[in-house]
Amino acid sequence: MTEGKINTPRELIDEIDREIMKLLNQRAEIALRVGEAKSDANTSLCDPVRENNVISRLLAENPGPLDRQGIANIFQRIIDESLGLQQKTYKKAVHVDHPKDGSLVAGHSRVAFLGDRGTFSETAALAIVGDDCETVSFPTFEELFRSIDAGKADYILAPLENSLIGSVHRCVDLLLDSSLTILADVILPVSHYLVACPEASLETIKTVESHPAALAQCRRFFAAYPHLKAVPADDTAGSVRRAVETGDVTRAGIGSKRTAELYGGKILREHLEDNSENYTRFALLSLSDDVQESGGKVSLVLRLKNERGSLHAALRPFVRRGIDLLKIESLPIRDCPGEFYFYLDLQAPTIEGDLRGALDDIGEQAEEVRFLGRYSTTKLATIN
Numbered sequence: 201m202t203e204g205k206i207n208t209p210r211e212l213i214d215e216i217d218r219e220i221m222k223l224l225n226q227r228a229e230i231a232l233r234v235g236e237a238k239s240d241a242n243t244s245l246c247d248p249v250r251e252n253n254v255i256s257r258l259l260a261e262n263p264g265p266l267d268r269q270g271i272a273n274i275f276q277r278i279i280d281e282s283l284g285l286q287q288k289t290y291k292k293a294v295h296v297d298h299p300k301d302g303s304l305v306a307g308h309s310r311v312a313f314l315g316d317r318g319t320f321s322e323t324a325a326l327a328i329v330g331d332d333c334e335t336v337s338f339p340t341f342e343e344l345f346r347s348i349d350a351g352k353a354d355y356i357l358a359p360l361e362n363s364l365i366g367s368v369h370r371c372v373d374l375l376l377d378s379s380l381t382i383l384a385d386v387i388l389p390v391s392h393y394l395v396a397c398p399e400a401s402l403e404t405i406k407t408v409e410s411h412p413a414a415l416a417q418c419r420r421f422f423a424a425y426p427h428l429k430a431v432p433a434d435d436t437a438g439s440v441r442r443a444v445e446t447g448d449v450t451r452a453g454i455g456s457k458r459t460a461e462l463y464g465g466k467i468l469r470e471h472l473e474d475n476s477e478n479y480t481r482f483a484l485l486s487l488s489d490d491v492q493e494s495g496g497k498v499s500l501v502l503r504l505k506n507e508r509g510s511l512h513a514a515l516r517p518f519v520r521r522g523i524d525l526l527k528i529e530s531l532p533i534r535d536c537p538g539e540f541y542f543y544l545d546l547q548a549p550t551i552e553g554d555l556r557g558a559l560d561d562i563g564e565q566a567e568e569v570r571f572l573g574r575y576s577t578t579k580l581a582t583i584n
Contacts, residue, residue: 224278228285235286244553245286246521248561251279280520287522309333311484312353314344315411315435318459322437324388324482325357327580339434345374348487356380356485362390363479365416367529375485375572376531376541382499382573384484388580392418392472395440395465396452402468407431409439410454413480418454418472440465495575497526498546498555503568506539510565514542517561521554523547548574 238245255272262271311329313321316337325335336353338344347353358375359368392414396405408415408422409431415422422430433439439453444465452468453459460467504510518525524547531541549555563569 227278228282231282231286232289235290238286239290242551244521244551244557245290246283246554246557248557251276254279283520291522309354310336310352311355311357312336312338312344312347313357314338314341314359316437316441318440318456318462319435319437320388320390320456320480321357321359321435321482323456323458324386324480324580327388328357328384328386328484328578329355339438341370341374345378345380348380354486355383357386357482358485359413359480360483361481362413362417363477363481364473364475365413368413369531372531372543375483376501376570378485380485380487381571382483382575383486384575385497385577386482386484386580387577388480388482390417390473390478390480391456391470392436392454392478393457393460393467394421394452394469394472395443395455395460395463395467397444397447397449398464398466399447400449400452400466400468404449405452405468406450408452408454409433409443411436411439414454417474417478420474421469421472437462493574495573496548497577498548498574499572500544500546500559501531501568501570501572502542502544502562502566503533503539504542504566511542513565514562517558518546521549521558523549523554523558 235245255275258271258275259268262268266274309329309332311325311333313319313325313335314337315321322335322337329335336347338347341358344356344358347356358371360371360375361367392410394402394408402425405428407429410418410433412432414436415430415432422428431439433442433453436453436455437459440455440459441453441463443451443453444463453465454472457467457470459465502514504514515525515528525544526547527543527545529543531543533539533541559569559571
């Protein structure tokens with residue numbers, strides 16, 4: 201084929217491309233008018249029924265040579281781009297409500313937390329549940345998550361994530377194994393203190409005890425004092441209490457400033473955390489019949505089909521409705537090598553139908569969808 205024979209079809213293609221671009225922009229202008237009307241009516245910009253009707257009509261009218269799948273792919277992409285343009289233009293700001301302290305649980309409720317008095321979990325619990333409620337201590341995560349079923353608590357306050365070290369995986373695993381749902385999100389600024397008995401000094405201590413998560417948040421301190429042995433324990437406050445009560449000048453614990461005050465300890469060093477922007481996220485957990493219908497955040501767990509593109513397909517319903525994904529984490533499924541749960545935190549949309557539509561779409565694709573809760577986030581003031 202000569203160069204002239206190649207160039208002539210290319211020129212035709214270029215002309216057609218220019219005409220396609222002109223028509224696409226005309227279509228986009230009309231889509232924006234439709235989006236404006238939907239926004240004024242406070243209805244969802246995403247309309248799967250209408251989209252399916254459009255594509256079905258085009259498939260029926262398709263003369264070829266493009267096959268049905270090719271036409272469907274092209275026009276689905278056109279529809280998605282139009283929808284994205286509508287969302288950029290008309291998406292409304294999400295209003296995130298913050299509950300008042302103590303408004304989340306009934307008066308005289310028992311709220312379970314991990315560890316001794318003075319632990320960060322108790323601090324978060326006291327800040328959010330109010331003075332009328334009772335906090336109940338449990339020594340291990342396993343006992344904590346059994347406390348409601350055992351009749352020993354009405355709610356559970358559990359740490360799920362830290363800004364420096366990531367997820368508290370044991371808590372997340374226990375949450376997935378339970379029938380509990382998230383009633384509220386609590387963000388607590390965390391500062392770590394080195395506390396020992398009054399007679400101790402930084403020169404006398406040899407071992408430093410605390411919860412593994414707290415130890416992991418203080419790596420720079422241990423790097424600066426390599427002779428100190430880090431000893432993992434069940435909780436921060438209990439570590440400080442034991443170090444003070446033994447009177448052993450070679451022992452210290454890492455906990456909050458409040459633990460030193462509670463147990464009469466001596467603060468040897470302040471702010472051991474590697475970064476001042478150190479936050480722990482706690483979840484207030486309740487039985488599934490306490491599910492909230494409002495709140496700015498939604499958490500889900502998905503078990504997807506073990507096939508190519510399943511994660512992309514599961515996330516697409518959120519993207520198409522402009523629902524922001526705040527977090528995604530893969531969690532191995534026990535006894536199923538190579539398979540994973542996916543934990544998702546979402547920003548709840550302003551239009552309720554968008555959330556319901558996305559969940560319905562995902563339910564048709566995933567093997568399992570577990571709704572962990574819709575709830576508000578409370579950010580607590582800095583606790584020294």
